[in-house]
Every structure is written in C-alpha cells, then in structure tokens.
Amino acid sequence: MPDPLRHHGDLEARGGLLDFAVNVYDGPRPAWLDLALHASLDDAARYPSATEAERAVAARHGRDPAEALATAGAAEAFSLVARLRPWRRPAVVHPQFTEPHAALRQAGHVVTELVLAEPFRLDPAVVPDDADLVMIGNPTNPTGVLHPRTTIRELLREDRLVVVDEAFMDAVPGEPETLAGERLPGLLVIRSLTKHWGIPGVRAGYVVAEPDVVRDLRDGQVPWSVSSAAAAAMVACSTAEALTEAERRALEIDAWRRDLEESLSTMGVRHVPSRASFVLAEVGAGGHAALRDAGIAVRRADTFPGLGPAWVRIAVRPPARSRSLLDALSALRSDALG
Template identity: 55%
Template structure:
C-alpha cells in the first residue's frame, strides 16, 4: 500500500461501464442488475407520472430512508443517485488534505478535483485489503468504498470506523452494500461522528436512468450538503422509488436476490480461478475483478464476439492487466465462460 500525491494524467476518471456497452453487445460491463425494475415497482413509477405537476416532496422518502437504517430524518439527505452525493461533498467541504483510497469508484476523486481540491491517492496493496495506518494521519477527508467498486472487496466496518477522528470526515461509498445479505459491515446504522455514508438504489433495482440515492450523516453534515444542493434535485418518480425500495417487503426481496447472486458469483469466480486467472478473493458485490495478461487485448477480442467487459486500467491502482466482470445469471455467465474458452482462457 502506498500514497501518491499526483494525478496520473493517463487515467480517465470519467470512464464508466456504460461507455463499454454498444449495440449488439451482451453487457457484462455495467454493474446494474438486469431484468429490473420489477413489475410492482414499475407500476408505482408509472403512477407517479400523474403527480409531475407538483414540486417534489421528499418527506415520505426521507422518512423511509431514516426507518430503514434506524436514523433520524435529520440524518438523511436524498440525492439524484450516489454521483450527486459526491459532487455535494466536494462543494460543501473544504479539506486541507483529501485522501481517496484506491482502487475504487472514480467519481469521488473526479468531483473533488473538479471542485478545485487536491487529492492524494492511497493505493491498496495485496488483495486490496485496507490497512488504516496507510491513510495519512493529517488527512481531514478520507473516501473509501465498501464493498469496493471495482475490486468487490468488503472491508471490516471496524476498520473503516477506526478512520474517524475529530477534525476528519470519512466518506463511505456503500452503493453495493445491499449485495451483502444482512449488511454486517455497513456503517449506515451506526454512523460514527464525522462519517458520511452514501447509498444508491441504482444497482439492485435497475434504476440507473432514474437517479435515486441518499446520504446518511450527522445533522450538521447533512445541513451543509443540503446547502450545496439545488432545490428539488430529486424527482417525484425517484422519491417514489426510494420509498418503495426501502419498504420491508422490498428489503426482503433484495436480500433474497443478494443470496442467489452471491452463490452464482462464487461459482463464476471458482470457474475463472480454475482456468488460472487471478480473481480478487472473497468478492462480496455483484462483480468480479480479474487480472488477465493482455487484458485490453482480451477485452477487444470479447467485443468482436459480442461481449462487453469493463476495462480496469481507468481505475487508479489497477492497470492494463485488469478487467471487471459483472455477475449475471447462470446461463449468461456460462455463455461468457464458453467464449473465454474459445479464446484459450
């Protein structure tokens, strides 16, 4: 693990999985659950169209998020997806020394740099395990993912909570935490002082086009973020989605999916590892991170055969020998394994 105070100009922080997808390609690049949203949610979203003449009222959705995590409503801010949350954090906070733990989702660093903040990268070492002592002692803003995109590593909650201290804000991107049954390492229900938890409904419920997420933090931080947020930033359909997806029945449905997905993810990881590939161990999210010799060349060959895979070299801390693969259903995963076999992998 090491720190890097410079930005690598060759890394495109704004490159995301949707850039990989094209007409006629089977999508293993975007970490959004396929076949979503379910009919019951789609029906509620269609019904919300009749309320579009009125300005959005976030009250019910905010209460739903608060109930979901045992928080007060003053500890919740609804956002247009997790990406907006990172922009608000970059606008509202004035860090002297910001540290972003990599590899991770690149939008937090991108938002900080766009707001004029210098960013120091803390690059994780073997198997991308977190070593809290590697974070600079005087960093007053620390950003980390859990479970982390793209590595699928789930860090212990105690290790992340241990990063919190007076004068420091710790931002935890939990966009994929609902991939983990029971969410044992989530800080959403604990919220140590100075910790901001960012959550998303995009991944599990297939709502990338709707932009629905929320932030959990102590009231003073929520108030600061709210000051940086435009009025009515979250649309009425997105607010309906938050309310519906955080209801007990929906949470139970998501937990059942997470268990099924986890079993299929572990099968796919074992198949890939059995072919001699390095798969980041103990994956806990809905994707796998692989090290493959000439990964960019393999990615190009897969595209020729109709498969879109996420390149890894746009994540700081990875490089040209890395790929990220979204976990799909068994049939789709077997199709990917078959074409890899045809390529000699």
Template identity: 55%
Template sequence: MTSDGHDLRHHGDAEVRGAAPGLVDLAVNVRSGTPPEWLKARLAASLDTLAAYPDGRAARAAVAAHHGLPVERVLLTAGAAEAFVLLARALRVRRPVVVHPQFTEPEAALRDAGHEVGRVLLRESEGFRLASAAVPEDADLVVIGNPTNPTSVLHPAAEIARLARPGRVLVVDEAFLDAVPGEPEALVGRTDVPGLVVLRSLTKTWGLAGLRVGYVTAAPDVIALLERAQPLWPVSAPALVAAEVCVSPLAQEEAADAAVRIAADRDHLVAGLAGLGSVSVVGGARAPFVLVRVPTQVREPLRERGFAVRRGDTFPGLGQEWVRVAVRDRETTDRFLTELGKVLAEG
C-alpha cells in the same frame, strides 16, 4: 478527466453505449431483470403527480426509519454521484485522500472543485484490503468504498471506523452493500463514528440508473451543509416514490433474496474462472462483480464474441491486465466462460 493516465470519468456504461443488439453487458453492475414489474407499476402511477413540485418528506422519512435515524441525518440525492459533487463543493477540507482502486467519481468531483487529491493505493499482494495505518494522519477527508468497486473486497467495519478522527470527514460509499447477504460490515445507521458520511444508491439492486436516486446519511450539520449546496427540487417525483417503496419491508425481503442468489451466481463465476487456469480473481469477492487479472488483452476479442467487460486500467492502482466482470445468471456465465476460454487459448 485524466489523472496520471487514468480516465477518471470512464464508467462501465461506456463499454456498452451504442453497442450492437445482442451484446451481453458484463460491464455495468446493475442487477439484470430490473426494475421488477411492481416497481415499474409504482413509477408509472407516479407520472400523474408530475404537475406538482416534488415533495421529498415522505421518502426521506421512510429512508430514515429504515436505518433507525432521525430525518435530519438523511439527505436524498439524484444518485450517489450527486452526493460526491455536493461533498466536494460544500466541505472546506485541506487534504482530501481517496483510497484506491475504487470508484473514480469521488476523486473526479474533488478535482473539479479545485482540491488537490491524495491517494492511498491498496496492494494486490495484500488482497486490496484496507490497512487504516496507510492513510495519512493529516488527511481531513477520506473516501473509501465498501464493498469496493472494482475489487469486490468487503472491508471490516471496525477497520474503516479506525480511520475516524476529530476534524476528519470519513466518507464510505456503500452503493453495493445491499447486494451482500445480511449487509455485514455496514456503517449506515451508525451515529457513534465521528465525521462519518455514508452513501447509498438504489441503482444497483433495483435497476434505476436512469432514474438517479440515492441518499446520504451523516450528522445533522453535515446534512444541512450538503442540502444548502443542492439545487431546488433535486430529486424527481418518480425517484422519490422509488426511494420510499424500495425501503419497504416487502422490497427489502426481495432485495435480501436477490443478494443470496447473486452470491451463489458469483461463486459459480469465480469457480469457472479458476478452472481456466491462466486468470486470477481477487479473493474474497462479496459484491455483484469480480476483478480479474488476465494474461492477454481480452476486451476487444470478447466484444467480437458478444460480451462486454469493464476495463480496469482507468482505476488508479490497476493496469491493462485487469478487467471487471459483473455477476449474471449461470447460463450467461457459462457462455461467457466458454468464449473467454477461447480468447485465452488464442493468446
């Protein structure tokens, strides 16, 4: 799907699909070295239950308890992407608005469902930061990511909450927030913001993109509406096991430790990029990736040198001078920076 020249259905996995062995993936924002061995073991054990239809009650209750919510405020989904489709199909809205640049699947799902979608484009000159006054007052559905993909900007929860209105659905994609130490600015678990819908994913921190598991938190009437739009048994038995164990205290401790390591590795990446001189990084990055402006085309030369980065021009509000780079360990980052420096030197 394209809109105004932007390929809304292009995602990071396209940069590495069918790639030659040895290509280093800096295009997909899944934590490297995942899933951990203990999670693989739990998933493997769940295969003995495949003869039975999935029963999501325990996983749903575990997620709800983790966020201090009643179960009727939680819906498990086949990844956060399914939640965008459910919202687009189930909600009766007149003027949906998506705050860009951000993950393009929400707009694609809305367009597929027949909606005419408005856009609010955040400005590079303002650090791609949200100003709630920029959103049209008559928008009855607003979608924003926090931290935002691909800018890595973490918006203040208070500024996002200012978008709430009676009669408006406010959708906040928090798919990367568990990769931010302490999860500051989180809105998940809040019940005092009218019309709030929060999406979470287990894909990024736990390396479960192929398993498809995420969840939605919202008011009970919204959850009921979305649930009626789901097919029967939408989340597989192994995915339900993942949802339950990944919100356990031990898993959350591991996730918190990983978030701290990612933050340190991101700082190393940002410092290295700054040392190249001819590139600029969007300031205040808080997610496990950074958005970089480059003075010349670098994707193909980098790929020839063994590194895949995510093109930025498929995101509304960005052009061909932008690439997104995932945070990896320091050794990998140093090798990437060396090759990027060579590409830039060659012009």
C-alpha cells in the same frame, strides 16, 4: 480517452455486445416498484419533494429524518461532499469507483491517492494523519473487497470526515459490514438504489450522516434535484416487502458470483475474491479488446488508479448467461497458449 476518471461501464455496453460491463441486477424490476414509478407521473405537474423519501430511508436504517438527505444518485452526493468544505487534504482510497475523485478534482481540490496493493484490503495506517476527508467504497468497486466496519471505524478522527460509498452493500446478504445505521461523529454513508433495483435512469440515492453535516450538504444542493420518480423509488424500496426482496436478490447474486468465481478458478483465471455483484479478473493485456471482438463487453479496469490493462471487471450474471463469457475467455486462453 479524454478523462479516465470519468469512464464508466455504460460506455462499454453499447453496439449490441453482451453486457458484462454494467453492474445492474440481471432480472426484472418488482411489480410494486414499477407501480410506484408509474404513479409518480401523477406528481409530474408539481415540483418534487423528497421529504417522504428521506423519512423512509432514515427509518430503513433506524435513524432520524434529520440524518438523511435524498440525492440524485450517489454521483450528486459525491459532488456535494466535494464542495462541502475547503478540504485541506482530501484522500481517496484506490482502486475504487473514480467519481468521488473526479468530483473533488472538479471542485478544485488536489487529491491524495491512497493506492492499496493486492489483495486491496484497507490498512488504516496508509491514511495520512492530516487527511481531513477520506473516501472509500465498501464493498469496493471494482475489487469487490468487503472491508470490516471495525477497520473503517479506525479511520475516524476529530476534524475528519470519513465517507463510505455503500452503493453495492445491498448485494451482500445480511449487509454485515454496513455502517449506515451507526451514529458516529465524522461518518457519512452514501447509498444508491441504482444497481440492486435496476433503475440507473431514475437517479435515486441518499446520504446518512450527522444532522449538521446533512444540513450543510442540503444547503449546497440544487433545488429539486431529486425527481418525483426518484423519491417514489426510495419510499417503495424501503418497505418491509422491499427489504425481503432485496435480501432474496442478494442471496441470488451471491450464488451467481460463486459460480462465476469457481469457473474462473477452474480455467486458471486469476481474480480477486469478491463480495459484490462483480468480479475483478486478470485476463491479460489485450483481453478486454479481444472479448469485445468476440461480442462480449466487460469493464476495462486500467482507468482505476492502481490497476493496469491486464485487469477487467466482470458483472455477475446468471450462470446460463455467464457461459458465453466463460466460453469466450476459454477460447482466448487456448489461442494464447497456442
């Protein structure tokens, strides 16, 4: 593997395998979202503008438009943050999505890895006092741990930027631990529309932060990086109708995940209790490859700092679809017991 930090689930779900590797909602897009995406093609002859999108996402979190920046997915936001300042000691809380770490390294920074021990819950004491940038996911990918926002607030310091990746927060019913609506000095929240709305190819995400931080990020952004389609998706997914559908999906995902976790427990498969649209499970060394041989794609987890080859991440699917995965796991365990 050329670079484990740049390995992602979409690479796993190829070759006709059943996809439990990619954390995208397993269902059709709403008709109103498809209409908005199709209508955005009418603007393809003009250079895109994200102004309306930024107004929409800011209003969705009760913030001023000057506090929002539209980005080409969360990935662009990570790169913008990495190049925002000459960070003295950037720290990334692991195990978590590796792209923030990769973006910092690409920008020439030496990253301090803060690897949490199981059960992977944040202890603010592990963060060095001199860390001037701290990046953490909430809920965290791949562990599914939802950190209390009061705990994350403890990370805030003068002359420190705390970046919270909330790419999966919309999968949590009610979003009880979101910080996106809080105006706190030194806090930056990244959101993504990719997973919950099934549009990874559109690359729609955004940042909310203090106006001066947003302004500095915008200064480092490539012109027109946010397409007309992405801007249209942000507007469409910020309406009252969209928020109602987002909560319905979150409740559905929550029920699917509980069903999956109960089945894993019944089978004796150890896993981390999750609040996201995936479950981190310990299937044993060789389990990832054996599932591939059985036609099932799950996300290998040994590319996440702090995890080894016994772990895999399983995307939440409707129970009827999860049955194939569970049957394959059961067969593997029976073979192992011999």
